[in-house]
Amino acid sequence: MFSKLLIANRGEVAVRIIRACKEMGIATVAVYSAADRDCLHVALADQCVCIGEAEAAGSYLDAGRIVSAALVTGAGAVHPGYGFLSESADFAALCRKHGLAFVGPSEEAITLMGDKSEARRFMQRSGVPVAPGTDILRDADEAAGAAEAIGYPVLVKARAGGGGRGIRLVRTPEELEGAFFTASQEARAAFGDGAVYLEKFVSPARHVEVQILADEAGHVVCLGERECSIQKNHQKLIEESPSPAVSAALRAKLTETAAQAAKAAGYVGAGTVEFLLDAKQNFYFMEMNVRLQVEHAVTEFVTGIDLVKWQIRVAAGVPLDFTQADVRLTGSSIECRINAAAAGTVSMLHVPGGPWVRFDSALFTGCRVPPYYDALLGKLVVRAGTREEAGRKLQAALCELVIDGVPSNIDEQLAVLTDPRFCRGEYDTDFFREDE
Amino acid sequence: MPLGLRFRKPKNELEQGGRPPARPAERASEMTRKCPDCGKEIPLGVLWEGGDTCPCGHCFPMRVRRRVAFLTDPDSFTELFGALESRDFLGFPGYAKKLRNLRESTGEREAVLCGEARIEGHACALFVMDPYFLMGSMGTVVGEKIARLFEYAAQKRLPVVGCAVSGGARMQEGILSLMQMAKTSAAVKRHGDGGNFYLALLTDPTMGGVTASFAMQGDIILAEPGATVGFAGARVVEQTVRKKPPADFQKAEVLLAHGFADAIVPRAGQRRVVASLLAIHERRRPDEKGL
Numbered sequence: 228m229f230s231k232l233l234i235a236n237r238g239e240v241a242v243r244i245i246r247a248c249k250e251m252g253i254a255t256v257a258v259y260s261a262a263d264r265d266c267l268h269v270a271l272a273d274q275c276v277c278i279g280e281a282e283a284a285g286s287y288l289d290a291g292r293i294v295s296a297a298l299v300t301g302a303g304a305v306h307p308g309y310g311f312l313s314e315s316a317d318f319a320a321l322c323r324k325h326g327l328a329f330v331g332p333s334e335e336a337i338t339l340m341g342d343k344s345e346a347r348r349f350m351q352r353s354g355v356p357v358a359p360g361t362d363i364l365r366d367a368d369e370a371a372g373a374a375e376a377i378g379y380p381v382l383v384k385a386r387a388g389g390g391g392r393g394i395r396l397v398r399t400p401e402e403l404e405g406a407f408f409t410a411s412q413e414a415r416a417a418f419g420d421g422a423v424y425l426e427k428f429v430s431p432a433r434h435v436e437v438q439i440l441a442d443e444a445g446h447v448v449c450l451g452e453r454e455c456s457i458q459k460n461h462q463k464l465i466e467e468s469p470s471p472a473v474s475a476a477l478r479a480k481l482t483e484t485a486a487q488a489a490k491a492a493g494y495v496g497a498g499t500v501e502f503l504l505d506a507k508q509n510f511y512f513m514e515m516n517v518r519l520q521v522e523h524a525v526t527e528f529v530t531g532i533d534l535v536k537w538q539i540r541v542a543a544g545v546p547l548d549f550t551q552a553d554v555r556l557t558g559s560s561i562e563c564r565i566n567a568a569a570a571g572t573v574s575m576l577h578v579p580g581g582p583w584v585r586f587d588s589a590l591f592t593g594c595r596v597p598p599y600y601d602a603l604l605g606k607l608v609v610r611a612g613t614r615e616e617a618g619r620k621l622q623a624a625l626c627e628l629v630i631d632g633v634p635s636n637i638d639e640q641l642a643v644l645t646d647p648r649f650c651r652g653e654y655d656t657d658f659f660r661e662d663e
Numbered sequence: 664m665p666l667g668l669r670f671r672k673p674k675n676e677l678e679q680g681g682r683p684p685a686r687p688a689e690r691a692s693e694m695t696r697k698c699p700d701c702g703k704e705i706p707l708g709v710l711w712e713g714g715d716t717c718p719c720g721h722c723f724p725m726r727v728r729r730r731v732a733f734l735t736d737p738d739s740f741t742e743l744f745g746a747l748e749s750r751d752f753l754g755f756p757g758y759a760k761k762l763r764n765l766r767e768s769t770g771e772r773e774a775v776l777c778g779e780a781r782i783e784g785h786a787c788a789l790f791v792m793d794p795y796f797l798m799g800s801m802g803t804v805v806g807e808k809i810a811r812l813f814e815y816a817a818q819k820r821l822p823v824v825g826c827a828v829s830g831g832a833r834m835q836e837g838i839l840s841l842m843q844m845a846k847t848s849a850a851v852k853r854h855g856d857g858g859n860f861y862l863a864l865l866t867d868p869t870m871g872g873v874t875a876s877f878a879m880q881g882d883i884i885l886a887e888p889g890a891t892v893g894f895a896g897a898r899v900v901e902q903t904v905r906k907k908p909p910a911d912f913q914k915a916e917v918l919l920a921h922g923f924a925d926a927i928v929p930r931a932g933q934r935r936v937v938a939s940l941l942a943i944h945e946r947r948r949p950d951e952k953g954l
Contacts, residue, residue, distance in 0.1 A: 228678050252677035270667035274694050275706065300694060543681030591666070 228543045229253055229303040229328065234268065235293045235318075236308030239605055240519070241268035242589045244306050247535040256300045258293055260286035262597040267589040274300050281599045287311045290318040297327050304328035304542060306535075310601060313518040314341060314389075330542040332496045332517050339492060340515040344386045344424045350512040353491040355484050358503065358511040360426035367407040373425050374403055380428040383407055385414030385421070391461025392417045396428060429511060431655040432503040434458065435470050436516075437485040438526045440497050440537055442547045447489045449482040450530045451556045453499075453522055456656045457643060464636075465643055466522035467561040468529050470504075471614060471652025477508055486551075488515070497523075497538045521564070521606065524587060528560035528610035559614040561621045563640045565605045567633050570598035574632035579624040583610040586628070596633050604635055614652065618644060664718050665709055696723070700889075714930040722867060722887050722930060724794035726769075727776040730826055731791055734934055739781040740789070744811050748772040749804045755835040761797070769795050774829075775805045777812045782824065783938035785945065788816035791826040792873075794866075801873050802833035806843025809877060813850035813861075822860035822944055824937055827878040831871015844876035851880045860944040862937060865892050865915065865924065879923070883940055885933075886915035886924045 232248055233256040234241045241257060245268060248255045257272030262281035269275045276296035279286035286292070288311055297305055305322050307313035307330065316337040322329040331337070340346045344363050351357050361373045363386060374381045374397065383406045385393025393414030395406035407423065415421035438450040454470030455463045473481065485500040492515075499520050501513040523534045532554075537547070565588075576592045588605025590596075596604065607624055611617040622644045628637060648654045695704035700721035710716070714733055715723040725733070731740050748766075751759040766772055774796040780789045790812050792799035799805075809825075816823045832840035851861060863881030867890035874894055886892060893913035900908055911917050918924040928936045 228681050228683075230677055249673050250675060252675040265666070267666070270665065271670060272667075273672075273704070276694065277708075540678070540681060545681040 228545075229539070231256060231273075231300065231302045232304045232306055232330075232539065233258065233293070233297040233300065233302040233327075234272070234306050234308065235287070236306070236311055236313075237263055237266060237268055237287060237589075237600065239587050239589045239603060240308040240310075240521075242271060243587055244308060244535055245271045247533065247539065251536060251539065253539070256296065256302050258287070258296050260599070262599055265595065267591055267594065276300060281597065283311065283600065287600075290315065290321050293318075294321050294325055294327065297322075298325060302327065304330055304539070306330040306539065307518065309518050309521055314516075316341060328542050330496070330538050332494055332498065336492055336494050337517050340517050342386055343384060343388055343514055344422070346515060347424075347426075347512070349492065350488055350515075353488050355488045355500075355512045356510060358427040358429055358513075361424050363422045363424050364407075367404045370407050370423075370425055371400060371403055374400065377425060377427050380430070382426045382428045383410040383423050384426055385410055385418065385423050387414055387418035387420040387422070389418075393423070394461075429503045429505050431657055432456075432505050433470070433472050433655050434463075434501065434513075435473060435481070435504045435510065436499045436501040436520070437481050438497070438499055438520070438523070438534070439485050439489045439494070440532075440534070440541070440547065441489050441494050442541050443495055443544055444546045445490070445493075446547045446550070447486045447494070448547060448549065448551045448554055449486050450526050450532060450534075450554060452478060452481055453520075453525055455522060456654055457649070457658050458656055459659050463522065463564065464566075464640065465561065465563045465649075466525055467559065467614070467617070468525040469556060469559065472504060472508075474508075477510075481510065482551075484510075488512070496541050497534055521603070522562050524585060524606060524608040525560040525562045528583065528585070528608060529556045529558055530554055531557075558610050558612050559617040560608060560610040561614075561617045562606050562608040563621060563625065563644070564603060564636075565607060565628070565630070565640070566602040566636045567596050567604050568602070568636065569634050570596050571633035572596070573630060575629060576631070577627065577629035579607070579627035581620075581624070584620065584624045585609070590630065604630065604633065615650075618650060665706075667706075668703060668709075668718055716930050720888055720929065722889065724828065724867070726795060727771060727791045727793040731776065731778075731780070731789070733930070734791075734824075734826070734937065735780040735782055735789065736784065740778050741780070742776065742778040743788075743815065744777050744808045745772065747804045747808055749802050749833075749836070751835070752839075753835070753837055755837075758835040761835075765796050769793065771796055773804045773808065774799045774802075774833075775808050777808045779815075779821070782934065782941060785938055785941035786821060787941060788812050788819075788821045788823045789825070790823070792828045794828045797833060798830035798868075799828045799873070800830050800833035801840055801843050801847075802836040803839050803843065805833070806840070806847050809847045810843075810850040813847070813854040813877075817850075817854040817857045817859060820857065820859060822862065822941055823854065824862050824864070824941070825877065825881070826864045826866060827869045827873055828866045829869055829871065829873035829878070831873060841872060844872045847877040848880060851877050855880075855882070860941070862940055864928075864933070864937070865918075866890050868892070870894065870896060883926075884924045885926050885928050885936065886918060887933075888915060888927050888929055890915040892918055892924075 231254040255272040257275040258278045278292040312318040316334040319329040320334045380398045383395040395410040397406045411421040433456045441447040453468045455466045457465040499516040502510040585608040609620040698717040701719035777790045865886040869892045
């Protein structure tokens, strides 16, 4: 096991990882930007290293500085969290080159899944259903022909895309040429790669993802699914496990498919296979996230398995001590993301408590929320015996959460929780669009 | 107190299993420093901002130039007698090499830095001894520089502010080191006879010949919290009197209780206290303002 681990991240995920390390007896090194000097992750870690200015490009995205910090402090491993460098094959390679264990999959797996078009082809070969689509397209003319064959509406998707960038929905042939160029240009600007492909637009659809965990010995287990259809501007807002749309039979099929894909890719560590689920219970591979997910807590609540600890154990070469047969999904868990609407200083914080109420956050009274990074303030997660009870619990907990000084989306989240569509469990990724 | 220092540390043992670590985790002395009083690892940034003081109050030794910057107004310090440096005139084994190494590592030529400066606008002559240069021991050059500073201050009618830290007389220069006690004392006396003010600040540790001469001759003697100030060290005293000295033996707090020091001033307040004492002194100069 590693005696010291560096956390290449900030905010609630850095705190989450430090807490796991404290339980495991692992010393922690936090890295921070000039804007994060007084953050909770810095205060909680055993050591901390300033790695540059407030802008992420000069700090949390600077692989060289982070690896230097790990080497200077004598850390044996680096946990990238989510976002920032968590899906950078170059960063994983740099860590390994300097003798640091990277808590995540191999560079090869990251590269494969990072290329959305290549990942699609790989999944197809491994027997995972993918939505009808194309390989990389040369130009708009080729796209027009392919779109006719697939049938409108279609999505123009960037090979390097992510976070909603480099994606365009095309409903009619007239829109195609414009969408092709904007998606390509957006992807070139954001990721330095303008290659795009087409995919059938599955709608209405639910976003359902399967959590997997694999060790070096080749054991792969699936830890159930998460329903993440409540999204606004391609950002997830509420996630739950199990999905109200997934029957036991479908779950068995999803589990088998995801495990098969992970095995074929020789995947090691925690990962998430995202699927689109249509109204007829057909599912299509969307992408695979090669890191810890923001919403991992709901899986932890229904399985009782600590994903972060297992990520670290797997990276240290510990084999999984349970099999798929040991995984029992009990009860229902819902998470809602508390996002900041603006930067500010928390003047008062009250966190709800009680049984099976969890608030993963880096907030404390007096902390500053800087404008430089993502808006996530925390995740309020609950678990109960049934989905209905979990919904009640989350609503009660959310009403008790007080964050003064930083405007947040608590009221918006309450509106979703009390929406009849959410209460019935009958919603899809168009939840907000229908509202408008 | 920074948030980090308020958290306690769990004593969970390292989980077993998996591969052993690639290499042992090094103690990262670059990043934190362990406080000998409270035992906590203090980030260097916190120490720096607190003037090399742990949040628990422990004062770490301060480098000379840093103390000068800490105490005086920006860019007001002009060094004096900086060219003087010790020679190994007794041929003491290893002394010449030690001096060479120390000059390289500290960037200083001797264990005391003298000059003229302003503290919150008040002009003064200043000497600061160096805990990193042979523990501020007093050899011929230290004595000479301090004596010259007092002579210079007497001539220019300047008050002297002196920060003492010393292991005592420098053994490598033998009897000539002891001579410095008489020489500096005489210079302090002449400076005082001219109606000039001398403020001594005793820091940890101030011992031996330095305590027995100019360090204790201040018109006002301030001390840093917890500083050890004495002549013979606790161990020597214990061996001589065959009794274990009390825990607070030779501590600044005991000095204060017995009238050997006038006040104990934590670093954060030193600049203000020294400046106000200089201000009071300025008003009382006999040759001015009709007194």
